Amino acid sequence: MRITVENANFHYKKGRKNLPNLYVNPINFSLDTGEVMAILGPNGAGKTTMLKCITGLLNWTEGQTYIDGKPLTKINKRALWKRIGYVPQAHKMVFGFSIIELVVMGRAPYISTLAQPSKVDIEAAYEALTLVGIKHLANKTCNEVSGGELQLALIARTLVSDPEVLILDEPESHLDIQKQVVILQTIKQLAKERGISCIINTHYPNHAFYLADYVLMTAKEKEVVYGQVEAIMTEQRMKQFFDVDVKKVIYEENDSIVQTMIPRALSK
Numbered sequence: 579m580r581i582t583v584e585n586a587n588f589h590y591k592k593g594r595k596n597l598p599n600l601y602v603n604p605i606n607f608s609l610d611t612g613e614v615m616a617i618l619g620p621n622g623a624g625k626t627t628m629l630k631c632i633t634g635l636l637n638w639t640e641g642q643t644y645i646d647g648k649p650l651t652k653i654n655k656r657a658l659w660k661r662i663g664y665v666p667q668a669h670k671m672v673f674g675f676s677i678i679e680l681v682v683m684g685r686a687p688y689i690s691t692l693a694q695p696s697k698v699d700i701e702a703a704y705e706a707l708t709l710v711g712i713k714h715l716a717n718k719t720c721n722e723v724s725g726g727e728l729q730l731a732l733i734a735r736t737l738v739s740d741p742e743v744l745i746l747d748e749p750e751s752h753l754d755i756q757k758q759v760v761i762l763q764t765i766k767q768l769a770k771e772r773g774i775s776c777i778i779n780t781h782y783p784n785h786a787f788y789l790a791d792y793v794l795m796t797a798k799e800k801e802v803v804y805g806q807v808e809a810i811m812t813e814q815r816m817k818q819f820f821d822v823d824v825k826k827v828i829y830e831e832n833d834s835i836v837q838t839m840i841p842r843a844l845s846k
């Protein structure tokens with residue numbers, strides 16, 4: 579499946595008044611089966627808004643998202659949500675669903691209105707929990723698990739609809755370093771082994787280096803740039819977009835080239 583965004587932009591409204599466009603120049607990118615794109619930018623740059631527009635939760639005010647060449651607005655919503663999985667930022671939930679109930683809700687596009695989830699739906703939910711490594715938490719309530727465990731459950735909830743594209747909003751935020759690794763490895767595995775295309779908002783340049791084939795970088799009043807990771811993730815661009823001096827370090831580990839970025843202010 580190919581997801582394409584062409585000449586897109588967005589502005590919020592305040593009352594009847596249009597606020598300025600969030601992006602200085604139109605957004606253009608294309609992602610094929612199993613490819614990963616990371617979106618990076620400072621707080622308030624419009625990353626969450628962009629994910630919502632890509633999936634049709636908000637409507638682009640200019641341009642369009644296309645799925646295999648077909649405008650997203652022309653695709654039946656139920657059919658669309660079988661193909662696209664959206665994992666929002668995890669906020670602690672205060673209601674009492676169990677984790678398995680939360681994950682079964684992800685089968686909604688397959689369950690007809692008013693029908694109960696079937697055995698197949700419940701089996702699919704357990705399979706997804708197994709995949710993200712938290713099957714043992716199935717009967718805990720959302721209130722009883724940690725932020726990281728809830729984040730994994732939200733990913734599982736998306737996986738039960740067997741999506742072709744996974745859109746994740748800062749999935750590794752608020753997680754300890756071990757849980758971050760689990761999330762990143764899970765996403766990479768879904769992309770490379772299951773051919774799921776992934777779009778991920780992240781605040782971590784190193785995560786983009788690990789996961790992404792392409793990076794889209796945006797910041798208020800800065801040109802939106804998009805391209806292959808090596809071309810976009812430069813010291814110069816980090817200075818330009820984040821106003822931070824970083825050192826890009828490249829080294830070899832287990833026959834792979836690893837790239838990382840360290841803020842110079844933190845090196846003694």
Ligand SMILES: Nc1ncnc2c1ncn2[C@@H]1O[C@H](COP(=O)(O)OP(=O)(O)OP(=O)(O)O)[C@@H](O)[C@H]1O
Pocket residue numbers: 590591600619620621622623624625626627628
């Ligand atoms: N409903 C809204 N109405 C008006 N402005 C909004 C609305 N939602 C967000 N904004 C503004 O749009 C801009 C982009 O917000 P968005 O949440 O997309 O940024 P972000 O890059 O995801 O930020 P962060 O990294 O902090 O999560 C911000 O200036 C925000 O205040």
